[in-house]
Amino acid sequence: xxxxxxxxxxxxxxxxxxxxxxxxxxxxxxxxxxxxxxxxxxxxxxxxxxxxxxxxxxxxxxxxxxxxxxxxxxxxxxxxxxxxxxxxxxxxxxxxxxxxxxxxxxxxxxxxxxxxxxxxxxxxxxxxxxxxxxxxxxxxxxxxxxxxxxxxxxxxxxxxxxxxxxxxxxxxxxxxxxxxxxxxxxxxxxxxxxxxxxxxxxxxxxxxxxxxxxxxxxxxxxxxxxxxxxxxxxxxxxxxxxxxxxxxxxxxxxxxxxxxxxxxxxxxxxxxxxxxxxxxxxxxxxxxxxxxxxxxxxxxxxxxxxxxxxxxxxxxxxxxxxxxxxxxxxxxxxxxxxxxxxxxxxxxxxxxxxxxxxxxxxxxxxxxxxxxxxxxxxxxxxxxxxxxxxxxxxxxxxxxxxxxxxxxxxxxxxxxxxxxxxxxxxxxxxxxxxxxxxxxxxxxxxxxxxxxxxxxxxxxxxxxxxxxxxxxxxxxxxxxxxxxxxxxxxxxxxxxxxxxxxxxxxxxxxxxxxxxxxxxxxxxxxxxxxxxxxxxxxxxxxxxxxxxxxxxxxxxxxxxxxxxxxxxxxxxxxxxx
Amino acid sequence: xxxxxxxxxxxxxxxxxxxxxxxxxxxxxxxxxxxxxxxxxxxxxxxxxxxxxxxxxxxxxxxxxxxxxxxxxxxxxxxxxxxxxxxxxxxxxxxxxxxxxxxxxxxxxxxxxxxxxxxxxxxxxxxxxxxxxxxxxxxxxxxxxxxxxxxxxxxxxxxxxxxxxxxxxxxxxxxxxxxxxxxxxxxxxxxxxxxxxxxxxxxxxxxxxxxxxxxxxxxxxxxxxxxxxxxx
Numbered sequence: 001x002x003x004x005x006x007x008x009x010x011x012x013x014x015x016x017x018x019x020x021x022x023x024x025x026x027x028x029x030x031x032x033x034x035x036x037x038x039x040x041x042x043x044x045x046x047x048x049x050x051x052x053x054x055x056x057x058x059x060x061x062x063x064x065x066x067x068x069x070x071x072x073x074x075x076x077x078x079x080x081x082x083x084x085x086x087x088x089x090x091x092x093x094x095x096x097x098x099x100x101x102x103x104x105x106x107x108x109x110x111x112x113x114x115x116x117x118x119x120x121x122x123x124x125x126x127x128x129x130x131x132x133x134x135x136x137x138x139x140x141x142x143x144x145x146x147x148x149x150x151x152x153x154x155x156x157x158x159x160x161x162x163x164x165x166x167x168x169x170x171x172x173x174x175x176x177x178x179x180x181x182x183x184x185x186x187x188x189x190x191x192x193x194x195x196x197x198x199x200x201x202x203x204x205x206x207x208x209x210x211x212x213x214x215x216x217x218x219x220x221x222x223x224x225x226x227x228x229x230x231x232x233x234x235x236x237x238x239x240x241x242x243x244x245x246x247x248x249x250x251x252x253x254x255x256x257x258x259x260x261x262x263x264x265x266x267x268x269x270x271x272x273x274x275x276x277x278x279x280x281x282x283x284x285x286x287x288x289x290x291x292x293x294x295x296x297x298x299x300x301x302x303x304x305x306x307x308x309x310x311x312x313x314x315x316x317x318x319x320x321x322x323x324x325x326x327x328x329x330x331x332x333x334x335x336x337x338x339x340x341x342x343x344x345x346x347x348x349x350x351x352x353x354x355x356x357x358x359x360x361x362x363x364x365x366x367x368x369x370x371x372x373x374x375x376x377x378x379x380x381x382x383x384x385x386x387x388x389x390x391x392x393x394x395x396x397x398x399x400x401x402x403x404x405x406x407x408x409x410x411x412x413x414x415x416x417x418x419x420x421x422x423x424x425x426x427x428x429x430x431x432x433x434x435x436x437x438x439x440x441x442x443x444x445x446x447x448x449x450x451x452x453x454x455x456x457x458x459x460x461x462x463x464x465x466x467x468x469x470x471x472x473x474x475x476x477x478x479x480x481x482x483x484x485x486x487x488x489x490x491x492x493x494x495x496x497x498x499x500x501x502x503x504x505x506x507x508x509x510x511x512x513x514x515x516x517x518x519x520x521x522x523x524x525x526x527x528x529x530x531x532x533x534x535x536x537x538x539x540x541x542x543x544x545x546x547x548x549x550x551x552x553x554x555x556x557x558x559x560x561x562x563x564x565x566x567x568x569x570x571x572x573x574x575x576x577x
Numbered sequence: 578x579x580x581x582x583x584x585x586x587x588x589x590x591x592x593x594x595x596x597x598x599x600x601x602x603x604x605x606x607x608x609x610x611x612x613x614x615x616x617x618x619x620x621x622x623x624x625x626x627x628x629x630x631x632x633x634x635x636x637x638x639x640x641x642x643x644x645x646x647x648x649x650x651x652x653x654x655x656x657x658x659x660x661x662x663x664x665x666x667x668x669x670x671x672x673x674x675x676x677x678x679x680x681x682x683x684x685x686x687x688x689x690x691x692x693x694x695x696x697x698x699x700x701x702x703x704x705x706x707x708x709x710x711x712x713x714x715x716x717x718x719x720x721x722x723x724x725x726x727x728x729x730x731x732x733x734x735x736x737x738x739x740x741x742x743x744x745x746x747x748x749x750x751x752x753x754x755x756x757x758x759x760x761x762x763x764x765x766x767x768x769x770x771x772x773x774x775x776x777x778x779x780x781x782x783x784x785x786x787x788x789x790x791x792x793x794x795x796x797x798x799x800x801x802x803x804x805x806x807x808x809x
């Protein structure tokens with residue numbers, strides 16, 4: 001923690017007396033509920049999504065508690081079905097898909113490109129309200145008897161079970177619009193709102209990640225929307241599109257579902273890649289290795305992601321030829337993903353690595369995502385998948401990607417941007433302890449599940465054979481450690497809001513605009529003057545030359561060299577006149 | 578930070594030049610605002626195409642599975658009414674394009690007339706659609722579970738397997754298309770009122786242009802629906 005006070009560049013002891021910032025210029029509840037400020041909308045989303053994550057996370061702990069022994073330990077099998085369904089639905093549709101774009105994308109993206117706001121601020125606020133409507137429908141689904149279909153809603157079972165399914169599918173249809181609004185907004189913002197000098201090759205890689213994500217959001221989300229509508233109509237009117245007894249095809253539902261839900265995996269992981277690039281570059285104090293390769297591999301993943309949905313359906317009875325094609329394209333996804341991991345590792349090489357909490361999360365991500373990626377290639381192999389399909393191996397694989405990838409990157413990003421969002425520093429020591437607990441707890445929870453799956457433990461079962469007991473108990477213990485780590489984060493985050501040390505404008509010595517050209521707590525309009533961008537986002541060496549640093553070896557412990565702010569763009573001679 | 582040294586004296590950008598009334602503060606120029614709105618609309622239209630695409634896929638799959646059913650059921654649709662509706666909708670696309678043309682030339686009145694004509698044509702489309710729907714309902718040609726064809730040339734459908742599926746697809750696709758027509762009518766009405774209140778000129782006509790784009794999409798979807806459902 002003490003390192004932050006040693007920042008040599010913190011020549012602004014009273015930066016908070018400057019007065020107006022985005023938090024204090026208006027304070028009424030209505031000013032929050034009607035805000036069009038992208039930063040405030042990011043904060044609104046942050047609070048909402050934290051609640052959803054808490055609820056869905058507690059459900060996960062309950063599931064692991066039930067699995068602490070074979071047979072029925074604390075709940076009936078039907079209850080267990082509902083618990084894992086709600087855990088999956090809430091985590092995927094209501095938390096992971098919106099998470100990074102809606103919280104950090106909203107807060108950071110306009111600042112990173114030098115814009116005053118996103119292109120459509122009202123649409124941005126509407127996105128939050130639409131999301132809330134979706135969340136309300138989810139609660140209705142719970143009151144209506146819950147959902148026990150799993151998060152995939154496979155027909156024909158989802159057609160015949162409980163009234164909760166109707167509410168839940170409506171919730172997903174509605175919440176989808178929130179994502180479309182966000183994605184559409186970001187694409188237009190990145191195309192049209194960049195500050196002078198912010199060329200495509202100077203975009204921070206987080207922005208590139210968000211760009212690729214937004215493309216997938218806009219192209220994929222409408223398909224899940226219409227699929228949910230058709231499923232609702234199937235229940236209400238028996239239209240016979242998915243119901244085999246009426247001439248429909250349940251496999252068609254799987255095609256539609258995965259046409260969205262596989263790209264949705266990239267909606268979740270691409271923003272995480274973006275955060276990773278920021279963290280790795282900033283905390284190694286070195287220019288990112290292979291900027292273009294990282295930027296374009298995100299776009300490549302977004303595109304290839306639309307062509308692999310069939311690998312979820314190897315055992316569904318689809319034709320062998322299409323299975324082979326889907327399997328081959330699945331291998332291809334490994335290439336751009338590998339390009340990223342290698343580039344990050346190359347960036348670390350000979351960098352001045354500063355092990356602050358965000359960096360610890362970034363290094364965790366490298367490890368966990370690599371496992372998630374490799375196991376993904378494994379289950380993309382046709383013959384292997386036939387054995388591993390619907391086992392804990394799959395469960396573990398996607399948790400390594402979704403939780404070990406997206407959630408860990410989100411945690412890293414939240415720590416990284418926490419000073420900018422709240423104006424306070426979190427407690428670094430506790431932060432490191434929590435990051436350690438999350439890493440250990442996560443592996444303890446999910447590594448045994450890889451073994452369980454390989455041994456044949458099927459997913460979605462409330463009970464299991466005695467021989468699986470040891471590994472299940474290890475996994476349950478791990479979930480406890482993970483839970484403690486995450487609650488610790490929640491605890492010191494809340495504590496820091498009131499008691500945390502006040503943050504300087506650029507505590508990490510980062511070189512992107514939200515750190516170099518924005519006050520410690522951002523101005524309501526982000527920039528006092530629109531910046532003129534003259535260098536790339538990670539040109540620490542150029543910034544050092546300006547400041548006479550030269551060797552680029554600046555290190556947090558020796559006094560951090562903070563990159564120069566971008567100059568102000570010349571005032572526009574009113575193009576409208 | 579260096580920024581802080583020059584914060585106090587620097588003029589902020591919010592107050593340095595006169596904005597046109599329509600220009601929102603976070604845009605630098607009307608041009609940027611217009612381009613952004615247009616790009617946003619195009620992206621929205623892409624989402625619409627993907628929304629319809631799943632239904633087109635369902636159509637293709639089941640036509641492939643039950644070709645005789647689709648031919649037999651398709652023959653009960655009223656080609657004359659479909660053709661008239663196609664002409665009505667194509668004409669409305671012309672009038673909405675003309676309204677954009679006239680507002681660009683500052684001829685507000687002509688713009689409003691053309692928006693009004695579009696509204697009338699869209700209403701006409703819905704009326705014809707209403708007659709088509711009710712004539713099917715009279716003969717029990719409901720979507721899905723309530724399908725019970727009788728009377729006229731519908732009676733033969735009772736023996737055609739999966740005929741209800743064709744009508745499910747017919748009603749879902751034309752129904753969602755019809756919903757888009759109704760939403761379009763509301764938007765066109767709102768734009769016409771704003772044009773009448775003098776909100777638009779050749780300087781600023783973004784909502785007129787965006788509405789036109791949306792209306793063309795509604796038209797294009799119908800251009801695909803008509804031959805697929807009525808003709809082949």
